[in-house]
Amino acid sequence: MSEYQSLAQLVMARLDELGQISQSPDYLDRRYLTAEHQQANRLVATWMSEAGMITWQDAAGNLWGRLESSVPDAPRFIIGSHLDTVPNGGKYDGMLGVIAPVAIVQMLQGTQFPLPFHLDIVGFGDEEGTRFGSTLLGSRALTGQWPDAWSKLKDENGLSLPDALRSFGLDFDNVKQADITASRPLGYLELHIEQGPVLENANLPVGVVTAISGARRFNIDVTGMAGHAGTVPMNMRLDALAATSEMILAVESQARTHGVVATVGKIENRPNGVNVISGSTRFSLDIRSEDDNHRDAVLEQIMQQFNQIAARRKLTLHVEQTHSAGAVQCDHRLQSILKTAIGECGIPTFSLPSGAGHDAMAMALMCPVAMMFLRCDKGISHHPAESILTEDVAVALAALHATIKHLAN
Structure with missing residues:
Protein backbone atom coordinates (compact mmCIF):
# COMPACT_ATOMS: atom_id res chain seq x y z
CA MET A 1 0.00 0.00 0.00
CA SER A 213 -31.84 8.64 -4.90
CA GLY A 214 -34.53 10.20 -7.00
CA ALA A 215 -35.85 13.52 -5.72
CA ARG A 216 -39.04 15.51 -6.00
CA ARG A 217 -39.37 19.10 -4.79
CA PHE A 218 -42.40 21.27 -4.15
CA ASN A 219 -43.46 24.73 -3.08
CA ILE A 220 -46.40 24.56 -0.66
CA ASP A 221 -48.62 27.64 -0.17
CA VAL A 222 -50.88 27.80 2.89
CA THR A 223 -53.39 30.66 3.01
CA GLY A 224 -55.34 31.71 6.10
CA MET A 225 -56.24 35.14 7.43
CA ALA A 226 -53.96 37.66 9.08
CA GLY A 227 -55.30 39.33 12.20
CA HIS A 228 -54.44 41.17 15.38
CA ALA A 229 -52.50 39.04 17.85
CA GLY A 230 -54.39 40.47 20.80
CA THR A 231 -57.97 40.68 19.60
CA VAL A 232 -58.72 37.49 17.62
CA PRO A 233 -59.72 34.60 19.94
CA MET A 234 -57.68 31.39 19.58
CA ASN A 235 -60.68 29.36 18.41
CA MET A 236 -61.46 31.83 15.62
CA ARG A 237 -58.01 32.08 14.05
CA LEU A 238 -57.03 30.97 10.55
CA ASP A 239 -53.33 30.77 11.40
CA ALA A 240 -51.26 29.69 8.39
CA LEU A 241 -48.02 29.37 10.37
CA ALA A 242 -49.52 27.14 13.04
CA ALA A 243 -50.89 24.87 10.29
CA THR A 244 -47.53 24.89 8.54
CA SER A 245 -45.78 23.79 11.73
CA GLU A 246 -48.14 20.78 11.88
CA MET A 247 -47.37 19.99 8.25
CA ILE A 248 -43.60 20.18 8.80
CA LEU A 249 -43.84 17.75 11.72
CA ALA A 250 -45.96 15.44 9.55
CA VAL A 251 -43.17 15.42 6.94
CA GLU A 252 -40.61 14.45 9.57
CA SER A 253 -42.83 11.75 11.06
CA GLN A 254 -43.71 10.12 7.73
CA ALA A 255 -40.10 10.15 6.55
CA ARG A 256 -38.84 8.52 9.75
CA THR A 257 -41.62 5.94 9.74
CA HIS A 258 -41.26 4.89 6.12
CA GLY A 259 -37.50 5.12 5.52
CA VAL A 260 -37.18 8.03 3.10
CA VAL A 261 -35.49 11.40 3.57
CA ALA A 262 -37.71 14.46 3.45
CA THR A 263 -36.78 18.03 4.25
CA VAL A 264 -38.48 21.36 4.70
CA GLY A 265 -35.53 23.67 4.17
CA LYS A 266 -37.14 26.99 3.34
CA ILE A 267 -40.10 28.86 4.78
CA GLU A 268 -41.64 32.29 4.17
CA ASN A 269 -44.23 33.84 6.48
CA ARG A 270 -46.50 36.80 5.83
CA PRO A 271 -47.04 39.43 7.17
CA ASN A 272 -44.27 38.21 9.51
CA GLY A 273 -45.04 40.71 12.25
CA VAL A 274 -44.48 40.12 15.95
CA ASN A 275 -48.07 41.09 16.79
CA VAL A 276 -49.81 39.72 13.67
CA ILE A 277 -51.37 36.30 13.14
CA SER A 278 -49.84 34.60 10.12
CA GLY A 279 -51.97 35.09 7.02
CA SER A 280 -49.99 32.98 4.56
CA THR A 281 -46.88 30.86 4.31
CA ARG A 282 -44.84 29.23 1.60
CA PHE A 283 -42.50 26.36 2.39
CA SER A 284 -40.40 23.94 0.39
CA LEU A 285 -40.52 20.14 0.46
CA ASP A 286 -37.69 17.92 -0.78
CA ILE A 287 -38.31 14.16 -0.65
CA ARG A 288 -35.86 11.45 -1.80
CA SER A 289 -35.47 7.69 -2.01
CA GLU A 290 -33.54 5.14 -4.06
CA ASP A 291 -36.97 3.63 -4.87
CA ASP A 292 -39.19 6.06 -6.82
CA ASN A 293 -42.39 4.07 -6.20
CA HIS A 294 -41.77 3.98 -2.45
CA ARG A 295 -40.92 7.68 -2.39
CA ASP A 296 -44.11 8.56 -4.25
CA ALA A 297 -46.23 6.37 -1.94
CA VAL A 298 -44.85 8.18 1.12
CA LEU A 299 -45.34 11.52 -0.64
CA GLU A 300 -49.00 10.66 -1.21
CA GLN A 301 -49.46 10.05 2.53
CA ILE A 302 -47.74 13.35 3.33
CA MET A 303 -50.02 15.22 0.92
CA GLN A 304 -53.09 13.53 2.45
CA GLN A 305 -52.01 14.81 5.86
CA PHE A 306 -51.44 18.29 4.45
CA ASN A 307 -54.99 18.32 3.07
CA GLN A 308 -56.45 17.04 6.34
CA ILE A 309 -54.65 19.73 8.35
CA ALA A 310 -55.76 22.46 5.94
CA ALA A 311 -59.38 21.24 5.95
CA ARG A 312 -59.54 20.98 9.75
CA ARG A 313 -58.18 24.50 10.12
CA LYS A 314 -60.30 25.88 7.23
CA LEU A 315 -57.24 27.01 5.25
CA THR A 316 -56.44 26.96 1.53
CA LEU A 317 -53.61 24.76 0.28
CA HIS A 318 -51.78 25.02 -3.05
CA VAL A 319 -49.00 22.61 -4.12
CA GLU A 320 -46.57 23.24 -6.99
CA GLN A 321 -43.92 20.72 -8.07
CA THR A 322 -40.64 22.43 -8.94
CA HIS A 323 -38.32 19.47 -9.61
CA SER A 324 -38.50 15.76 -10.37
CA ALA A 325 -35.64 13.34 -10.97
CA GLY A 326 -35.92 9.57 -11.02
Whole structure:
Protein backbone atom coordinates (compact mmCIF):
# COMPACT_ATOMS: atom_id res chain seq x y z
CA MET A 1 0.00 0.00 0.00
CA SER A 2 3.03 2.28 0.35
CA GLU A 3 3.06 3.08 -3.39
CA TYR A 4 -0.55 4.22 -3.11
CA GLN A 5 0.27 6.27 -0.01
CA SER A 6 2.80 8.37 -1.91
CA LEU A 7 0.36 8.67 -4.82
CA ALA A 8 -2.34 9.76 -2.36
CA GLN A 9 -0.05 12.51 -1.10
CA LEU A 10 0.33 13.72 -4.69
CA VAL A 11 -3.46 13.69 -5.12
CA MET A 12 -3.95 15.70 -1.92
CA ALA A 13 -1.32 18.26 -2.98
CA ARG A 14 -3.01 18.67 -6.36
CA LEU A 15 -6.42 19.06 -4.72
CA ASP A 16 -4.94 21.79 -2.53
CA GLU A 17 -3.56 23.55 -5.62
CA LEU A 18 -6.81 23.21 -7.54
CA GLY A 19 -8.67 24.50 -4.48
CA GLN A 20 -6.84 27.83 -4.81
CA ILE A 21 -8.56 28.60 -8.12
CA SER A 22 -11.58 30.64 -7.10
CA GLN A 23 -13.53 33.62 -8.34
CA SER A 24 -13.71 34.85 -4.73
CA PRO A 25 -10.62 35.86 -2.69
CA ASP A 26 -12.41 34.87 0.53
CA TYR A 27 -13.67 31.35 -0.19
CA LEU A 28 -13.71 28.62 -2.84
CA ASP A 29 -16.21 29.45 -5.58
CA ARG A 30 -15.63 28.13 -9.09
CA ARG A 31 -18.58 28.15 -11.46
CA TYR A 32 -19.28 26.96 -14.96
CA LEU A 33 -17.82 28.89 -17.92
CA THR A 34 -15.92 31.40 -15.77
CA ALA A 35 -12.27 32.36 -16.19
CA GLU A 36 -11.59 30.19 -13.15
CA HIS A 37 -13.25 27.21 -14.83
CA GLN A 38 -10.92 27.76 -17.79
CA GLN A 39 -7.91 28.02 -15.46
CA ALA A 40 -8.89 24.78 -13.68
CA ASN A 41 -9.26 22.96 -17.02
CA ARG A 42 -5.79 24.11 -18.07
CA LEU A 43 -4.19 22.99 -14.81
CA VAL A 44 -5.82 19.54 -14.79
CA ALA A 45 -4.99 19.12 -18.51
CA THR A 46 -1.34 19.70 -17.60
CA TRP A 47 -1.48 16.87 -15.06
CA MET A 48 -3.24 14.63 -17.58
CA SER A 49 -0.51 15.33 -20.16
CA GLU A 50 2.19 14.59 -17.58
CA ALA A 51 0.50 11.21 -17.03
CA GLY A 52 0.79 10.50 -20.77
CA MET A 53 -2.78 11.23 -21.74
CA ILE A 54 -4.16 12.94 -24.84
CA THR A 55 -6.28 15.90 -23.71
CA TRP A 56 -9.07 17.99 -25.19
CA GLN A 57 -11.98 20.21 -24.20
CA ASP A 58 -15.37 19.36 -25.66
CA ALA A 59 -18.08 21.67 -27.01
CA ALA A 60 -19.72 21.99 -23.58
CA GLY A 61 -16.50 22.96 -21.78
CA ASN A 62 -15.84 19.54 -20.23
CA LEU A 63 -12.18 18.53 -19.94
CA TRP A 64 -11.05 15.13 -21.24
CA GLY A 65 -7.93 13.02 -20.96
CA ARG A 66 -7.43 9.67 -22.71
CA LEU A 67 -5.06 6.80 -22.10
CA GLU A 68 -5.23 5.22 -25.53
CA SER A 69 -5.61 1.50 -26.07
CA SER A 70 -3.43 -0.22 -28.64
CA VAL A 71 -6.47 -2.21 -29.76
CA PRO A 72 -7.89 -0.98 -33.12
CA ASP A 73 -11.39 0.50 -32.81
CA ALA A 74 -11.32 0.01 -29.05
CA PRO A 75 -14.40 1.09 -27.07
CA ARG A 76 -14.12 3.62 -24.23
CA PHE A 77 -14.57 3.31 -20.49
CA ILE A 78 -15.08 6.61 -18.64
CA ILE A 79 -14.06 7.65 -15.14
CA GLY A 80 -14.77 11.15 -13.90
CA SER A 81 -16.57 13.74 -11.84
CA HIS A 82 -16.91 17.53 -11.80
CA LEU A 83 -14.54 20.49 -11.43
CA ASP A 84 -17.07 23.17 -10.47
CA THR A 85 -17.94 24.06 -6.88
CA VAL A 86 -20.73 25.66 -4.91
CA PRO A 87 -20.04 29.11 -3.43
CA ASN A 88 -18.07 28.75 -0.19
CA GLY A 89 -17.57 25.08 -1.03
CA GLY A 90 -14.98 22.43 -0.24
CA LYS A 91 -12.00 21.32 -2.30
CA TYR A 92 -12.80 17.59 -2.52
CA ASP A 93 -16.41 17.44 -3.74
CA GLY A 94 -16.11 16.49 -7.41
CA MET A 95 -12.41 17.24 -7.84
CA LEU A 96 -11.28 14.05 -6.06
CA GLY A 97 -13.05 11.99 -8.74
CA VAL A 98 -11.01 13.66 -11.49
CA ILE A 99 -7.59 13.99 -9.86
CA ALA A 100 -7.41 10.47 -8.34
CA PRO A 101 -7.89 8.55 -11.62
CA VAL A 102 -5.28 10.78 -13.33
CA ALA A 103 -2.81 9.57 -10.69
CA ILE A 104 -3.78 5.96 -11.46
CA VAL A 105 -3.14 6.54 -15.17
CA GLN A 106 0.32 7.79 -14.23
CA MET A 107 0.86 4.46 -12.46
CA LEU A 108 -0.53 2.44 -15.37
CA GLN A 109 1.87 4.18 -17.77
CA GLY A 110 4.78 3.06 -15.61
CA THR A 111 3.71 -0.59 -15.75
CA GLN A 112 2.73 -0.62 -19.45
CA PHE A 113 -0.48 -2.45 -18.47
CA PRO A 114 -2.38 -3.18 -21.73
CA LEU A 115 -5.97 -1.99 -21.92
CA PRO A 116 -8.59 -3.40 -24.32
CA PHE A 117 -10.44 -0.06 -24.11
CA HIS A 118 -9.57 3.62 -24.17
CA LEU A 119 -9.55 4.86 -20.59
CA ASP A 120 -11.15 8.31 -20.64
CA ILE A 121 -11.15 10.67 -17.67
CA VAL A 122 -13.60 13.55 -17.74
CA GLY A 123 -13.77 16.69 -15.60
CA PHE A 124 -17.31 17.97 -16.03
CA GLY A 125 -17.72 21.73 -16.23
CA ASP A 126 -21.04 21.93 -14.40
CA GLU A 127 -22.59 19.51 -11.93
CA GLU A 128 -23.69 21.83 -9.16
CA GLY A 129 -25.95 24.05 -11.28
CA THR A 130 -24.85 27.04 -9.20
CA ARG A 131 -24.48 29.55 -12.01
CA PHE A 132 -27.48 28.90 -14.27
CA GLY A 133 -29.83 27.06 -11.92
CA SER A 134 -30.01 23.81 -13.90
CA THR A 135 -27.79 20.97 -12.71
CA LEU A 136 -25.60 18.49 -14.64
CA LEU A 137 -25.15 20.74 -17.68
CA GLY A 138 -21.75 19.18 -18.48
CA SER A 139 -22.71 15.52 -18.22
CA ARG A 140 -26.12 16.01 -19.84
CA ALA A 141 -24.37 17.46 -22.90
CA LEU A 142 -22.60 14.10 -23.35
CA THR A 143 -25.95 12.33 -23.50
CA GLY A 144 -27.43 14.73 -26.04
CA GLN A 145 -29.77 16.18 -23.41
CA TRP A 146 -29.22 19.87 -24.14
CA PRO A 147 -32.65 21.49 -24.65
CA ASP A 148 -33.03 24.61 -26.80
CA ALA A 149 -34.89 26.15 -23.84
CA TRP A 150 -31.56 26.41 -22.02
CA SER A 151 -30.71 29.32 -24.31
CA LYS A 152 -32.96 31.37 -21.98
CA LEU A 153 -31.00 30.46 -18.83
CA LYS A 154 -29.24 33.42 -17.20
CA ASP A 155 -26.88 33.82 -14.27
CA GLU A 156 -27.35 36.22 -11.35
CA ASN A 157 -25.79 39.03 -13.39
CA GLY A 158 -28.21 38.54 -16.28
CA LEU A 159 -25.63 36.91 -18.58
CA SER A 160 -27.24 34.21 -20.72
CA LEU A 161 -25.85 30.69 -21.13
CA PRO A 162 -25.17 31.28 -24.87
CA ASP A 163 -23.25 34.46 -24.05
CA ALA A 164 -21.26 32.71 -21.32
CA LEU A 165 -20.36 29.92 -23.75
CA ARG A 166 -19.30 32.51 -26.29
CA SER A 167 -17.00 34.23 -23.80
CA PHE A 168 -15.49 30.80 -23.06
CA GLY A 169 -14.76 30.30 -26.77
CA LEU A 170 -17.69 27.96 -27.37
CA ASP A 171 -21.03 28.12 -29.18
CA PHE A 172 -24.44 27.16 -27.78
CA ASP A 173 -25.51 25.81 -31.19
CA ASN A 174 -22.46 23.52 -31.31
CA VAL A 175 -22.85 21.94 -27.89
CA LYS A 176 -24.53 18.95 -29.54
CA GLN A 177 -21.04 18.01 -30.76
CA ALA A 178 -20.28 16.97 -27.17
CA ASP A 179 -22.82 14.12 -27.52
CA ILE A 180 -20.94 10.78 -27.23
CA THR A 181 -23.90 8.40 -27.28
CA ALA A 182 -22.85 7.06 -30.68
CA SER A 183 -19.57 5.79 -29.20
CA ARG A 184 -21.54 3.58 -26.79
CA PRO A 185 -19.25 3.76 -23.74
CA LEU A 186 -18.69 0.48 -21.88
CA GLY A 187 -19.46 2.18 -18.61
CA TYR A 188 -18.90 5.10 -16.27
CA LEU A 189 -17.29 5.06 -12.83
CA GLU A 190 -17.28 7.95 -10.37
CA LEU A 191 -15.26 8.32 -7.18
CA HIS A 192 -16.82 10.88 -4.86
CA ILE A 193 -16.74 11.89 -1.22
CA GLU A 194 -19.80 10.52 0.54
CA GLN A 195 -21.13 13.92 1.67
CA GLY A 196 -22.71 12.10 4.58
CA PRO A 197 -21.68 10.38 7.85
CA VAL A 198 -22.50 6.71 7.13
CA LEU A 199 -19.01 5.48 6.21
CA GLU A 200 -17.48 7.38 9.12
CA ASN A 201 -19.99 5.79 11.51
CA ALA A 202 -19.11 2.37 10.05
CA ASN A 203 -15.38 3.18 10.43
CA LEU A 204 -14.74 2.36 6.77
CA PRO A 205 -12.69 4.35 4.23
CA VAL A 206 -14.76 3.50 1.14
CA GLY A 207 -18.11 2.05 0.14
CA VAL A 208 -19.99 0.98 -2.98
CA VAL A 209 -23.04 2.96 -4.04
CA THR A 210 -26.15 0.91 -4.79
CA ALA A 211 -28.32 3.69 -6.23
CA ILE A 212 -28.63 7.45 -6.48
CA SER A 213 -31.84 8.64 -4.90
CA GLY A 214 -34.53 10.20 -7.00
CA ALA A 215 -35.85 13.52 -5.72
CA ARG A 216 -39.04 15.51 -6.00
CA ARG A 217 -39.37 19.10 -4.79
CA PHE A 218 -42.40 21.27 -4.15
CA ASN A 219 -43.46 24.73 -3.08
CA ILE A 220 -46.40 24.56 -0.66
CA ASP A 221 -48.62 27.64 -0.17
CA VAL A 222 -50.88 27.80 2.89
CA THR A 223 -53.39 30.66 3.01
CA GLY A 224 -55.34 31.71 6.10
CA MET A 225 -56.24 35.14 7.43
CA ALA A 226 -53.96 37.66 9.08
CA GLY A 227 -55.30 39.33 12.20
CA HIS A 228 -54.44 41.17 15.38
CA ALA A 229 -52.50 39.04 17.85
CA GLY A 230 -54.39 40.47 20.80
CA THR A 231 -57.97 40.68 19.60
CA VAL A 232 -58.72 37.49 17.62
CA PRO A 233 -59.72 34.60 19.94
CA MET A 234 -57.68 31.39 19.58
CA ASN A 235 -60.68 29.36 18.41
CA MET A 236 -61.46 31.83 15.62
CA ARG A 237 -58.01 32.08 14.05
CA LEU A 238 -57.03 30.97 10.55
CA ASP A 239 -53.33 30.77 11.40
CA ALA A 240 -51.26 29.69 8.39
CA LEU A 241 -48.02 29.37 10.37
CA ALA A 242 -49.52 27.14 13.04
CA ALA A 243 -50.89 24.87 10.29
CA THR A 244 -47.53 24.89 8.54
CA SER A 245 -45.78 23.79 11.73
CA GLU A 246 -48.14 20.78 11.88
CA MET A 247 -47.37 19.99 8.25
CA ILE A 248 -43.60 20.18 8.80
CA LEU A 249 -43.84 17.75 11.72
CA ALA A 250 -45.96 15.44 9.55
CA VAL A 251 -43.17 15.42 6.94
CA GLU A 252 -40.61 14.45 9.57
CA SER A 253 -42.83 11.75 11.06
CA GLN A 254 -43.71 10.12 7.73
CA ALA A 255 -40.10 10.15 6.55
CA ARG A 256 -38.84 8.52 9.75
CA THR A 257 -41.62 5.94 9.74
CA HIS A 258 -41.26 4.89 6.12
CA GLY A 259 -37.50 5.12 5.52
CA VAL A 260 -37.18 8.03 3.10
CA VAL A 261 -35.49 11.40 3.57
CA ALA A 262 -37.71 14.46 3.45
CA THR A 263 -36.78 18.03 4.25
CA VAL A 264 -38.48 21.36 4.70
CA GLY A 265 -35.53 23.67 4.17
CA LYS A 266 -37.14 26.99 3.34
CA ILE A 267 -40.10 28.86 4.78
CA GLU A 268 -41.64 32.29 4.17
CA ASN A 269 -44.23 33.84 6.48
CA ARG A 270 -46.50 36.80 5.83
CA PRO A 271 -47.04 39.43 7.17
CA ASN A 272 -44.27 38.21 9.51
CA GLY A 273 -45.04 40.71 12.25
CA VAL A 274 -44.48 40.12 15.95
CA ASN A 275 -48.07 41.09 16.79
CA VAL A 276 -49.81 39.72 13.67
CA ILE A 277 -51.37 36.30 13.14
CA SER A 278 -49.84 34.60 10.12
CA GLY A 279 -51.97 35.09 7.02
CA SER A 280 -49.99 32.98 4.56
CA THR A 281 -46.88 30.86 4.31
CA ARG A 282 -44.84 29.23 1.60
CA PHE A 283 -42.50 26.36 2.39
CA SER A 284 -40.40 23.94 0.39
CA LEU A 285 -40.52 20.14 0.46
CA ASP A 286 -37.69 17.92 -0.78
CA ILE A 287 -38.31 14.16 -0.65
CA ARG A 288 -35.86 11.45 -1.80
CA SER A 289 -35.47 7.69 -2.01
CA GLU A 290 -33.54 5.14 -4.06
CA ASP A 291 -36.97 3.63 -4.87
CA ASP A 292 -39.19 6.06 -6.82
CA ASN A 293 -42.39 4.07 -6.20
CA HIS A 294 -41.77 3.98 -2.45
CA ARG A 295 -40.92 7.68 -2.39
CA ASP A 296 -44.11 8.56 -4.25
CA ALA A 297 -46.23 6.37 -1.94
CA VAL A 298 -44.85 8.18 1.12
CA LEU A 299 -45.34 11.52 -0.64
CA GLU A 300 -49.00 10.66 -1.21
CA GLN A 301 -49.46 10.05 2.53
CA ILE A 302 -47.74 13.35 3.33
CA MET A 303 -50.02 15.22 0.92
CA GLN A 304 -53.09 13.53 2.45
CA GLN A 305 -52.01 14.81 5.86
CA PHE A 306 -51.44 18.29 4.45
CA ASN A 307 -54.99 18.32 3.07
CA GLN A 308 -56.45 17.04 6.34
CA ILE A 309 -54.65 19.73 8.35
CA ALA A 310 -55.76 22.46 5.94
CA ALA A 311 -59.38 21.24 5.95
CA ARG A 312 -59.54 20.98 9.75
CA ARG A 313 -58.18 24.50 10.12
CA LYS A 314 -60.30 25.88 7.23
CA LEU A 315 -57.24 27.01 5.25
CA THR A 316 -56.44 26.96 1.53
CA LEU A 317 -53.61 24.76 0.28
CA HIS A 318 -51.78 25.02 -3.05
CA VAL A 319 -49.00 22.61 -4.12
CA GLU A 320 -46.57 23.24 -6.99
CA GLN A 321 -43.92 20.72 -8.07
CA THR A 322 -40.64 22.43 -8.94
CA HIS A 323 -38.32 19.47 -9.61
CA SER A 324 -38.50 15.76 -10.37
CA ALA A 325 -35.64 13.34 -10.97
CA GLY A 326 -35.92 9.57 -11.02
CA ALA A 327 -33.65 7.30 -8.98
CA VAL A 328 -30.70 5.69 -10.77
CA GLN A 329 -29.72 2.11 -9.98
CA CYS A 330 -26.01 1.40 -10.18
CA ASP A 331 -24.98 -1.46 -12.45
CA HIS A 332 -24.79 -4.78 -10.55
CA ARG A 333 -21.78 -6.06 -12.50
CA LEU A 334 -19.77 -2.88 -11.91
CA GLN A 335 -20.80 -2.92 -8.24
CA SER A 336 -19.54 -6.50 -8.00
CA ILE A 337 -16.19 -5.56 -9.57
CA LEU A 338 -15.82 -2.64 -7.16
CA LYS A 339 -16.59 -4.88 -4.18
CA THR A 340 -14.01 -7.42 -5.34
CA ALA A 341 -11.41 -4.69 -5.79
CA ILE A 342 -12.09 -3.21 -2.35
CA GLY A 343 -11.94 -6.67 -0.78
CA GLU A 344 -8.55 -7.26 -2.39
CA CYS A 345 -7.35 -4.16 -0.53
CA GLY A 346 -8.25 -5.84 2.75
CA ILE A 347 -11.24 -3.57 3.36
CA PRO A 348 -14.68 -4.98 4.29
CA THR A 349 -17.18 -4.25 1.53
CA PHE A 350 -20.02 -1.96 2.43
CA SER A 351 -22.94 -0.79 0.28
CA LEU A 352 -24.96 2.38 0.68
CA PRO A 353 -27.25 4.61 -1.39
CA SER A 354 -26.44 8.17 -2.39
CA GLY A 355 -28.90 10.78 -1.22
CA ALA A 356 -27.20 13.48 -3.30
CA GLY A 357 -27.31 13.81 -7.08
CA HIS A 358 -24.21 13.16 -9.20
CA ASP A 359 -23.05 13.22 -12.83
CA ALA A 360 -23.58 9.45 -12.84
CA MET A 361 -27.32 10.17 -13.00
CA ALA A 362 -26.94 11.74 -16.45
CA MET A 363 -24.40 9.15 -17.63
CA ALA A 364 -26.83 6.35 -16.74
CA LEU A 365 -28.93 7.48 -19.71
CA MET A 366 -26.39 5.91 -22.07
CA CYS A 367 -24.26 3.34 -20.22
CA PRO A 368 -23.91 1.29 -17.03
CA VAL A 369 -22.71 3.39 -14.09
CA ALA A 370 -21.11 2.77 -10.71
CA MET A 371 -19.88 4.92 -7.86
CA MET A 372 -17.42 4.50 -5.02
CA PHE A 373 -17.81 6.73 -1.99
CA LEU A 374 -14.92 7.96 0.16
CA ARG A 375 -15.34 8.75 3.85
CA CYS A 376 -15.39 12.45 4.73
CA ASP A 377 -15.03 14.05 8.14
CA LYS A 378 -18.39 14.24 9.95
CA GLY A 379 -20.11 13.94 6.56
CA ILE A 380 -19.53 17.67 5.97
CA SER A 381 -19.68 18.84 2.34
CA HIS A 382 -20.49 22.01 0.39
CA HIS A 383 -18.53 23.80 3.12
CA PRO A 384 -14.91 24.90 3.66
CA ALA A 385 -14.66 22.36 6.52
CA GLU A 386 -14.93 19.51 4.00
CA SER A 387 -12.08 17.12 4.89
CA ILE A 388 -10.74 13.69 3.90
CA LEU A 389 -7.82 11.51 5.02
CA THR A 390 -4.76 10.82 2.88
CA GLU A 391 -4.82 7.17 3.97
CA ASP A 392 -8.42 6.84 2.76
CA VAL A 393 -7.40 8.28 -0.62
CA ALA A 394 -4.65 5.63 -0.76
CA VAL A 395 -7.28 2.91 -0.27
CA ALA A 396 -9.47 4.45 -2.98
CA LEU A 397 -6.51 4.59 -5.38
CA ALA A 398 -5.68 0.92 -4.73
CA ALA A 399 -9.34 -0.02 -5.30
CA LEU A 400 -9.49 2.05 -8.50
CA HIS A 401 -6.34 0.40 -9.80
CA ALA A 402 -7.70 -3.08 -9.04
CA THR A 403 -11.05 -2.17 -10.64
CA ILE A 404 -9.39 -1.10 -13.89
CA LYS A 405 -7.42 -4.36 -13.96
CA HIS A 406 -10.60 -6.41 -13.46
CA LEU A 407 -12.40 -4.42 -16.18
CA ALA A 408 -9.47 -5.04 -18.53
CA ASN A 409 -9.58 -8.77 -17.88
